[in-house]
Amino acid sequence: MGNEYYFLSEKERHFFEALCEAIVPEGEDSAKDPGALTVGGLSYIDSSLCDMTPERQKYFRQSIYSVDVLSNSFFSKNFYDLDPIQRNQVLKELYLNPKTREQMFDLRSIVLEAFYSDFHVPNYTGMTAWQYVDFGGKRISDVKKDWTFLRIWKGQDDRE
Amino acid sequence: MTESDSAVPYDYDAIVIGSGAGGGPAAFELTKAGRRVAVIEAGGFYTTNDFSRFELLALRNLWWTPRWTSNYEIGLKDEIALGMGRCVGGSTTIFTAVAHRMPDWNYKEWFESTGIRNEEGLPFSREDLEPYYDQVEKDTSVRQYTEWDEGLKKINQGFTKLGHPFHSVNAYINKNCDQSGCLFGCPTEAKRGTLVSYIVPAVLLGAEVIHNSTVTKILFSSASGEKTKAEGVEYINDMGEAKRLRSRTIILAAGALNDPFLLWDSGIDEASGSSPSSKQIGRNFGVNTATIVFGRFDDVLNNWVLHPLSGQMEDFAQKEKGGFLLEASEVMEGPLSFAEFIVDEEGLPLWGERQKEILRAYKHYAGVFVNIHDENDGRVLRDRETLQQKFHKPITNKDKERISKARELCREAFNEAGAKSTLDSIYASHHVQGTCRMGQDPSKSVVDLNCESHDISGLYVVDGSILPSVIDANPSLTIMALSLRAAKHLKSLPRA
Ligand SMILES: Cc1cc2nc3c(=O)[nH]c(=O)nc-3n(C[C@H](O)[C@H](O)[C@H](O)COP(=O)(O)OP(=O)(O)OC[C@H]3O[C@@H](n4cnc5c(N)ncnc54)[C@H](O)[C@@H]3O)c2cc1C
Numbered sequence: 274m275g276n277e278y279y280f281l282s283e284k285e286r287h288f289f290e291a292l293c294e295a296i297v298p299e300g301e302d303s304a305k306d307p308g309a310l311t312v313g314g315l316s317y318i319d320s321s322l323c324d325m326t327p328e329r330q331k332y333f334r335q336s337i338y339s340v341d342v343l344s345n346s347f348f349s350k351n352f353y354d355l356d357p358i359q360r361n362q363v364l365k366e367l368y369l370n371p372k373t374r375e376q377m378f379d380l381r382s383i384v385l386e387a388f389y390s391d392f393h394v395p396n397y398t399g400m401t402a403w404q405y406v407d408f409g410g411k412r413i414s415d416v417k418k419d420w421t422f423l424r425i426w427k428g429q430d431d432r433e
Numbered sequence: 434m435t436e437s438d439s440a441v442p443y444d445y446d447a448i449v450i451g452s453g454a455g456g457g458p459a460a461f462e463l464t465k466a467g468r469r470v471a472v473i474e475a476g477g478f479y480t481t482n483d484f485s486r487f488e489l490l491a492l493r494n495l496w497w498t499p500r501w502t503s504n505y506e507i508g509l510k511d512e513i514a515l516g517m518g519r520c521v522g523g524s525t526t527i528f529t530a531v532a533h534r535m536p537d538w539n540y541k542e543w544f545e546s547t548g549i550r551n552e553e554g555l556p557f558s559r560e561d562l563e564p565y566y567d568q569v570e571k572d573t574s575v576r577q578y579t580e581w582d583e584g585l586k587k588i589n590q591g592f593t594k595l596g597h598p599f600h601s602v603n604a605y606i607n608k609n610c611d612q613s614g615c616l617f618g619c620p621t622e623a624k625r626g627t628l629v630s631y632i633v634p635a636v637l638l639g640a641e642v643i644h645n646s647t648v649t650k651i652l653f654s655s656a657s658g659e660k661t662k663a664e665g666v667e668y669i670n671d672m673g674e675a676k677r678l679r680s681r682t683i684i685l686a687a688g689a690l691n692d693p694f695l696l697w698d699s700g701i702d703e704a705s706g707s708s709p710s711s712k713q714i715g716r717n718f719g720v721n722t723a724t725i726v727f728g729r730f731d732d733v734l735n736n737w738v739l740h741p742l743s744g745q746m747e748d749f750a751q752k753e754k755g756g757f758l759l760e761a762s763e764v765m766e767g768p769l770s771f772a773e774f775i776v777d778e779e780g781l782p783l784w785g786e787r788q789k790e791i792l793r794a795y796k797h798y799a800g801v802f803v804n805i806h807d808e809n810d811g812r813v814l815r816d817r818e819t820l821q822q823k824f825h826k827p828i829t830n831k832d833k834e835r836i837s838k839a840r841e842l843c844r845e846a847f848n849e850a851g852a853k854s855t856l857d858s859i860y861a862s863h864h865v866q867g868t869c870r871m872g873q874d875p876s877k878s879v880v881d882l883n884c885e886s887h888d889i890s891g892l893y894v895v896d897g898s899i900l901p902s903v904i905d906a907n908p909s910l911t912i913m914a915l916s917l918r919a920a921k922h923l924k925s926l927p928r929a
Binding site for chain 2: 295296297298300306308364365368371372374375378381384385386390391392402403406407408409410411412413416417418422
C-alpha cells in the first residue's frame with residue numbers, strides 16, 4: 274500500500290509531483306519540515322480524483338493541460354521540467370489570467386488538502402501537517418480521523 | 434403533468450425543497466399545524482455525533498464546493514468564492530451562529546428596491562417582522578454571547594483605542610457551548626441552527642426528510658383560463674433513481690444560488706408566458722462581499738478553539754457611514770481553510786514556502802471578518818452555450834473603497850493591539866441573497882408578500898433569495914423570520 278495509483282497516468286503523476294513541490298514544498302529536513310510529497314500527497318490527489326464525477330475529472334485534466342500549455346508557451350517545456358522559479362511564474366500567470374483563475378485555485382486546493390488536512394498515506398509514520406503547524410487543543414488533538422473514504426486508505430486501520 | 438397524474442392523490446400537503454434557514458422554520462410550523470410535510474434536501478442528514486474537527490471530512494460532507502463568480506466575463510478582475518452549506522440544516526449547520534435583526538434603515542431600502550408594502554398597504558417595516566423575529570429567537574435560544582476568546586480581546590483593545598469598541602453578538606447558542614467551533618457542525622448541540630431547532634423537531638412530529646436527494650424539477654399544471662399551479666416535484670434520490678412526488682404547495686428554499694436554476698429547469702419561463710416577474714429570476718443578486726484581515730501576535734492565541742465571531746462593531750455598517758460591518762475573531766477554524774484564504778500584498782493567493790511560514794505561525798493569528806454593504810447588481814445565469822451555471826457579482830469601485838477603508842481600519846486596530854503584521858484574504862461570501870426578490874410589483878420581484886410566486890399559484894420561495902436588497906446584518910435571522918411569516922399565511926389556507 275502507499276504506492277498504488279487508481280487514476281493518474283504516469284505523466285499526470287509527474288505533473289502533480291511538480292505541483293506538490295511548488296504548492297507545499299518539502300524543507301531540507303523532511304522529518305522536521307514535511308511537504309505534500311513527504312506525507313504521500315500524490316495518493317491523496319489520485320484517490321480524490323478517482324472518486325470525482327467524470328465531468329470533474331475532465332475538468333482537472335483540462336486544468337493540467339492549461340498549465341502545460343502555459344509552461345510550453347513561456348519556457349518550451351512541460352511544467353514538470355521547469356525549475357521552481359519558473360513553476361511559480363507559470364502558476365502566477367495561470368492565476369492572473371481570469372479564464373484560468375478557477376483552475377489555478379482548484380489545483381492549488383487539491384494540493385493544500387493533500388497536506389494541510391493532516392493527510393498521510395498508511396505506511397507513513399513521520400510528521401504530518403497538524404503537528405507541523407501545531408494545530409491542536411480541545412476536540413482537535415484527540416479527533417479520530419477515519420481516512421477510509423479515500424481509496425488509498427480503504428481496508429487500512431487508522432494510525433492514530 | 435398528464436391527466437392520469439392528476440387522478441393520483443397528493444402525497445403531501447407541502448413539499449419543502451432545502452432544509453436551511455428558509456426551509457426549516459416553515460417545515461416545522463406546517464408540521465406542527467398537522468400538515469403532511471416532506472423536506473427534500475440535496476445534502477446528507479448528519480447530526481451532533483457526526484460533527485468533529487476533522488476539517489477535510491466536514492468540508493466534503495457539509496459544504497458545497499465553493500462556487501466562484503465569473504466576473505471576468507463582464508470585464509472585471511476580482512472574483513468571489515461563494516460558500517454555502519449542503520446538508521440537512523443547510524448553511525445554518527455550518528454557520529457561525531450570529532443572530533441579528535436587520536437594522537431599521539434596511540426596511541427603507543427594501544421599500545426603495547421593490548416597493549414592498551404590508552397587508553395594510555404601508556411600507557413593510559420593523560413591526561411587520563418583529564413578532565416573527567421574537568418567535569425565532571425563542572425557538573432557537575438566541576442569547577447574548579459574552580464568552581470572548583483571546584483573539585477577540587486583543588482585537589477589541591485595538592478598536593477601543595480607536596474609539597470603536599466591539600460588542601458581544603447575539604447568537605443561536607445555548608449555555609452548553611464549549612467553544613469547539615462552528616464551521617464544521619456543532620459537536621455539542623449548543624448551536625441551535627435549523628437542524629436542531631426546526632428539522633429534528635419537525636421529524637419528531639411526523640415530517641419526512643428525504644436527504645441526499647436533489648430536486649431537479651418543480652412540476653406545474655395549467656387548465657385553460659386558470660393560473661398555472663404547482664403540482665409536485667421530480668428529484669433524484671440517494672440511489673440515483675428519478676422520483677416524483679405530488680403536492681399543491683411547493684416551498685422552494687434551496688438558497689439564492691440554486692433557486693434560479695431550478696425554476697428555469699422547471700420551465701417557469703414558458704409556464705408564465707415569459708412574464709415580467711419571471712424575467713426577474715436570477716437578477717438582483719447581492720452577497721455582502723466579505724474578506725478577512727488577520728493580525729499576527731507574539732502571543733499564542735490558538736484562535737481556532739472558540740465560537741468564532743463573538744464580537745461585532747457596527748459603527749460603519751450603514752452605507753452612508755462607510756458600508757462595512759466588522760465581526761471577530763475568525764481564523765477559519767482549521768489550517769486547510771486558513772491556507773485557502775490567505776493572500777499576499779498584491780492580493781495573490783499564497784503557496785509555497787511563504788505560505789508554510791505563515792501556517793507555522795497559525796496559532797498567533799486572530800482575524801476580523803469584514804462584510805460590506807454591496808449593491809444588488811449581480812446576476813445568476815446559465816451560459817447559453819455550455820449550459821454551465823454562472824455567477825456575476827461586480828466588486829464596484831464603491832465596494833473597493835469600502836473594503837479598503839475597512840482593511841485600513843483593521844490594520845490600524847491590529848497595530849494598536851500590538852500585532853506584528855497583518856495579512857489579507859480572498860474575497861468570499863457566505864451571505865448570498867436576492868435572486869428571487871419579494872415585492873408586490875411583478876416587474877421588480879418574483880414573489881409577493883406571502884412569498885408566493887407572482888406567476889405560479891402554490892409555489893412559494895422562502896429563503897435568502899427573497900430579500901429585496903442586501904441587509905447590514907447576518908441574514909439568517911431575517912430569513913427564518915420571513916419563513917415563519919410565510920408559514921403563518923400557509924396555515925391560514927384550507928388544506929389542499
Ligand atoms: C460559513 C457560513 C457562515 C455563516 N454565518 C452566519 C452567521 O453567523 N449568522 C447568520 O445570520 N448567517 C450566517 N451565514 C449565512 C446563513 O447561513 C445563510 O444566509 C442562510 O442559511 C441562507 O438560508 P437559505 O435557506 O437561503 O439557504 P441554506 O441555508 O444554504 O439552505 C439551502 C439548502 O437547500 C439545499 N438545496 C439546494 N439545492 C437543492 C435541490 N435542488 N434539491 C434539494 N435541496 C437543495 C442545500 O443543500 C441547502 O442545504 C453563514 C453562512 C455560511 C456558509
